[in-house]
Amino acid sequence: MKLESYWLDTAPAFSGGRDHPPEGHYDVAIIGGGFTGLAAARTLAREGARVALLEAGRVVGEASGRNGGQCNTGVAQDYAAMVDQLGRERAARHYRSYSDAVASVEQLIEEEEIACDYLRRGKLKLAAKPEHYDKLARTYEAIRRDVDPDVAMLSQAEARREVDSPLFHGALWQKNGGQMHVGRFGAGLADAAVRHGAHLFEHTPMTGVEREGERYRLTTPGSEFHADNVLLATGASQVGPLNWFRRRLAPVGSFIVVTEPLASEQCQQMIPNQRACVTSRIVGHYFRLTPDNRLLFGGRARFAMSGSQSDAKSGEILRRGLRETFPQLSATQLDYCWGGLVDMSRDRLPHAGRHDGMYYVMGFSGHGVQMSVHMGRMMAEMMLGHRRDTPWQSEEWPAIPGHFGKPWFLPLVGGWYRLQDRLR
Ligand SMILES: Cc1cc2nc3c(=O)[nH]c(=O)nc-3n(C[C@H](O)[C@H](O)[C@H](O)COP(=O)(O)OP(=O)(O)OC[C@H]3O[C@@H](n4cnc5c(N)ncnc54)[C@H](O)[C@@H]3O)c2cc1C
Numbered sequence: 001m002k003l004e005s006y007w008l009d010t011a012p013a014f015s016g017g018r019d020h021p022p023e024g025h026y027d028v029a030i031i032g033g034g035f036t037g038l039a040a041a042r043t044l045a046r047e048g049a050r051v052a053l054l055e056a057g058r059v060v061g062e063a064s065g066r067n068g069g070q071c072n073t074g075v076a077q078d079y080a081a082m083v084d085q086l087g088r089e090r091a092a093r094h095y096r097s098y099s100d101a102v103a104s105v106e107q108l109i110e111e112e113e114i115a116c117d118y119l120r121r122g123k124l125k126l127a128a129k130p131e132h133y134d135k136l137a138r139t140y141e142a143i144r145r146d147v148d149p150d151v152a153m154l155s156q157a158e159a160r161r162e163v164d165s166p167l168f169h170g171a172l173w174q175k176n177g178g179q180m181h182v183g184r185f186g187a188g189l190a191d192a193a194v195r196h197g198a199h200l201f202e203h204t205p206m207t208g209v210e211r212e213g214e215r216y217r218l219t220t221p222g223s224e225f226h227a228d229n230v231l232l233a234t235g236a237s238q239v240g241p242l243n244w245f246r247r248r249l250a251p252v253g254s255f256i257v258v259t260e261p262l263a264s265e266q267c268q269q270m271i272p273n274q275r276a277c278v279t280s281r282i283v284g285h286y287f288r289l290t291p292d293n294r295l296l297f298g299g300r301a302r303f304a305m306s307g308s309q310s311d312a313k314s315g316e317i318l319r320r321g322l323r324e325t326f327p328q329l330s331a332t333q334l335d336y337c338w339g340g341l342v343d344m345s346r347d348r349l350p351h352a353g354r355h356d357g358m359y360y361v362m363g364f365s366g367h368g369v370q371m372s373v374h375m376g377r378m379m380a381e382m383m384l385g386h387r388r389d390t391p392w393q394s395e396e397w398p399a400i401p402g403h404f405g406k407p408w409f410l411p412l413v414g415g416w417y418r419l420q421d422r423l424r
Contacts, residue, residue, distance in 0.1 A: 006336040011183025016194040017202040021223035029227035034064035037233035039376025045196035056205035060186030066340030070276040072177035076367035097391040101374035114188030117291040122175040126168040132280040133170040232360040236341035247399035255314035256298035258336040306339030342366040350392040
């Protein structure tokens with residue numbers, strides 16, 4: 001079993017990075033070469049801005065190249081609960097912005113002709129307990145009423161025809177959304193940014209940034225350069241002088257296993273319409289088929305950071321979950337296992353704004369394949385003066401109380417979530 005991302009292992013590696021360190025002056029320095037930073041770089045460079053993008057590792061080497069590949073509509077939280085919490089108007093606005101984000105990704109794939117196996121098959125949220133079906137039905141009513149008349153509720157028998165597992169009691173089907181090969185999408189997006197003129201520097205962490213009058217001086221281990229504006233698109237960053245942001249985000253591990261290739265008849269039997277699936281538990285699972293007929297199966301597994309030992313431990317937990325969900329795969333080998341860090345904000349919503357004059361957007365909270373691309377573009381449009389606002393502009397973004405260094409509270413949060421899953 002390979003302890004690496006299936007997506008990165010099966011995509012062409014990006015080779016358009018600069019072979020010398022950044023120097024001189026740029027209009028914009030973007031820190032972070034995930035979907036957010038790359039989408040911003042592409043938009044800015046297309047408009048003629050001189051862009052330097054610094055990536056500490058390889059482009060899309062973190063969350064963007066390590067996720068479940070689901071590009072779905074709808075907020076990460078339960079929509080009906082969000083209406084109760086924020087009111088109908090705000091909740092509807094949040095929901096619609098995810099639909100806009102899906103459209104943004106689809107438009108970008110088309111404009112740049114990125115071959116990334118995009119499939120528009122929607123998402124099933126599967127009820128893991130009978131009571132969850134009733135909760136999903138309430139969510140269905142609220143979504144249909146406010147934001148999407150095309151959403152559907154599936155009975156237990158209908159859900160079983162979509163997902164051949166004994167575990168589920170029905171499902172909510174949100175049709176507007178897709179899935180893609182995020183490694184191929186990421187490489188295509190990076191190529192597009194370079195084609196439009198952006199300079200991408202891989203293995204170049206930003207280690208310092210200082211304001212000098214109207215511009216910024218940025219340092220990397222071997223160089224320094226200047227930029228008029230800075231965009232921080234650093235996700236759950238563990239590198240560089242970003243403590244202000246680290247206090248506002250919990251880096252939560254999420255883990256994935258991928259099986260060996262399955263017979264196409266078996267895939268046809270298991271998930272015939274190739275929907276992207278998530279389960280209704282708080283510490284639940286997400287799964288889908290890959291373009292080469294494997295099952296990708298992920299979940300939070302353990303409330304721990306990602307790393308090769310931690311990923312392997314989580315992989316064992318996921319193996320049990322996969323066998324429970326699909327007993328027909330109990331003899332199937334796992335070919336891949338990896339993990340990644342989710343940039344979880346306290347309200348589980350993205351945050352965008354300016355800090356010390358620098359633009360930032362992060363906090364996608366595990367639901368950012370679509371939104372990171374959309375927000376990267378919007379932040380670029382804001383920097384170009386083409387828009388004044390984005391859906392996630394934060395006037396204030398308080399730190400997570402007590403969060404100064406390592407996220408010591410994660411095991412406690414994990415324990416609390418597991419208890420909730422048992423009780424409800
Ligand atoms: C296991 C997993 C499964 C997921 N599944 C899904 C899913 O199915 N659907 C969905 O919608 N979302 C999913 N997500 C979330 C989604 O992947 C992210 O929200 C999205 O990719 C965020 O993109 P980003 O560009 O903001 O961050 P990232 O992709 O994390 O990119 C940030 C980049 O910044 C770089 N960086 C940080 N600090 C510095 C520095 N000082 N200098 C230079 N570079 C720096 C990092 O190296 C990194 O490459 C998942 C996430 C994980 C981890």
